[in-house]
Amino acid sequence: MYTNQPHVIYQSDSNWQHELMQKRDMLMGTLHPHVGRTLRVTTLDGHTYEGVLVNVDGHHVYLQVTSHGQHHGQHRPIYTPAQYNQIMTLVLFELLVIVLLS
Template structure:
């Protein structure tokens, strides 16, 4: 990585081209997997260790959209009274997707 002037400012970070291509390839692979499993219940674990359960309701090539039902102990995003909330996850941050039967 190098810092270079870009007009009125300086570039603080520029991703390595090989890493960028790798991420794009995996993002496309995950979008295809998620698209083939629409309306199926899954458990998703992110690279940061967060785990969510829900039903896949969509993917837009960059994000996975899950309908979730928060438990009484999990009000991080939706509050205690939310039902059937849609959680959006970034595809390249996903570590494991498990199909629930």
């Protein structure tokens, strides 16, 4: 039988929501003082990127990558000359390790 009422297919646990918000705020506070510095970022999927931290907001880290050393891991993307020195947007919640390089 079809009904016009919405059907919730997923709802996160309220404890998880609170913890996630705390981690997001902590991570943003940790990263903001390092805008303009070189970082190495490793994602949950095992991809590693190096570049200059351009900005961080509640959802993303913006990393300016260069033509060399910008990506390490299982899958190396194809870069064209037009893509050198591009701003890469990484999802804040997918970051596993962030290392300050300079």
